[in-house]
Amino acid sequence: MHPLLETSIIAVLVSVAAGYLVWVLSPTAVRIWLAMRLATFPPTAAPARRALARWQAAQGCSACSSNAAAAAPKPARTAFRTLPVVLISLVCTGLIGAATAVVQAAPAAAPAAPSARIVLVDDTGAKVTLAGPARRIVSLSAGATELLFAAGAGDRIVATVTGADEPVAARRIERIGDANAIVYPRLQALKPDVVVVWDDLIAEGIDVSLVKLRIPVYRVSVRELADLPRTVRRLGALAGTGTAADTAARALDAKIARLPPKPAAQIAAGARPPLRAFFMKWAEPLYTVGSRHVMSDALARCGARSIFDDIDFPMPIVEFKEIRKRDPEVILMAAPPVTARDWRERWAGFPDVDAVAKRQMLAYTDPRLDRMGPTALDAVADLCKLIAGVPR
Numbered sequence: 001m002h003p004l005l006e007t008s009i010i011a012v013l014v015s016v017a018a019g020y021l022v023w024v025l026s027p028t029a030v031r032i033w034l035a036m037r038l039a040t041f042p043p044t045a046a047p048a049r050r051a052l053a054r055w056q057a058a059q060g061c062s063a064c065s066s067n068a069a070a071a072a073p074k075p076a077r078t079a080f081r082t083l084p085v086v087l088i089s090l091v092c093t094g095l096i097g098a099a100t101a102v103v104q105a106a107p108a109a110a111p112a113a114p115s116a117r118i119v120l121v122d123d124t125g126a127k128v129t130l131a132g133p134a135r136r137i138v139s140l141s142a143g144a145t146e147l148l149f150a151a152g153a154g155d156r157i158v159a160t161v162t163g164a165d166e167p168v169a170a171r172r173i174e175r176i177g178d179a180n181a182i183v184y185p186r187l188q189a190l191k192p193d194v195v196v197v198w199d200d201l202i203a204e205g206i207d208v209s210l211v212k213l214r215i216p217v218y219r220v221s222v223r224e225l226a227d228l229p230r231t232v233r234r235l236g237a238l239a240g241t242g243t244a245a246d247t248a249a250r251a252l253d254a255k256i257a258r259l260p261p262k263p264a265a266q267i268a269a270g271a272r273p274p275l276r277a278f279f280m281k282w283a284e285p286l287y288t289v290g291s292r293h294v295m296s297d298a299l300a301r302c303g304a305r306s307i308f309d310d311i312d313f314p315m316p317i318v319e320f321k322e323i324r325k326r327d328p329e330v331i332l333m334a335a336p337p338v339t340a341r342d343w344r345e346r347w348a349g350f351p352d353v354d355a356v357a358k359r360q361m362l363a364y365t366d367p368r369l370d371r372m373g374p375t376a377l378d379a380v381a382d383l384c385k386l387i388a389g390v391p392r
Helices: 003-025 028-039 042-058 083-105 142-150 168-172 184-190 204-212 225-239 242-257 294-301 320-326 337-347 376-388
Strands: 118-121 127-130 137-139 157-159 194-198 217-220 275-280 304-306 330-333 361-363
Touching: 118 225, 137 142, 142 157, 142 168, 142 194, 142 217, 142 225, 142 242, 157 184, 194 204, 194 225, 204 217, 217 225, 225 242, 225 294, 225 376, 242 376, 275 294, 275 320, 294 304, 294 376, 330 337, 337 361
Parallel strands: 137 157, 137 194, 194 217, 275 304, 275 330, 330 361
Antiparallel strands: 118 127
16 A cells, blocks of 8 residues: 555544544534534535425424524434534545545556576576576585685675585585584575575485475486586576676586596497506495596596496495405595595405505595586696506
């Protein structure tokens, strides 16, 4: 309702109530005088004259003049019960006029703005509907956080997870947990427009909880290095930073073009087979990389092959006996030197594994490929040097 119209209605209602109170408390002579005055006012003349006629009839003087009515004895109260109606009619007439004036004076209502809702398709092909470009993003993956920064949306991230330390600006973002456990009350308090997760690397319980909280979920999935520009562009669409994202994606495309090519599916006769490599992500349980991890792609470009590249999952858990069966020629341990030394000592008891027998168990401390963000491209050259130095 227009504010002026609302104020006018309130004022009129108060006036009606006050007028009716004055009418009830007024002497008869005052009521007669008021009725006579209203009888001369065109909008209320007819009801006022009818009220006077009823009063005169009640007095047995239907032919009395209006002037004589002023000196008449006290009339029956019922004769003027309709005069409040006269007052209300007068007030309503003014109200309608005021409302008409307000409506006419008010500017024409602007046409309803079209809905700003957007429908996006994430890396898994799922549709994500938002009220508009995401302004408040919670990222539950270190790699997704790095990708969002590359897409120009770093300033939209209101919370992320432990381990999200690339780029440097990401280290100043609030931590809300990790891929296995988050602080839900804080998540709700942040009121994110969307939560970005890494497909298959988020705990199922968190997935279920986000659905219950009715928070939109956008899933990132990078299977190989060539997928990075595509994901950056999509995240740019998510955050409304398409121009910056496209610029970053073109730079990533250029870097990919300079990488060693992936080997053909079938090795040419007489060509050297790729080095069998086991990437040891963790010891208990034994985590490694599958076909949906960029490390497998990088190893292939460097002349090696993950012995578990046939598993369609980013980071599967494997059994020790299966590792022995696949017999890697080199073991890359994603651990700092002290932890890598402990892992090396554990492997020492299994000399039947080729990599152990040849003492080709190498610490690999570069987190960029493991994080699977855009800087993974910069880590390929060093990985290739490491692989090239492994005796065959």
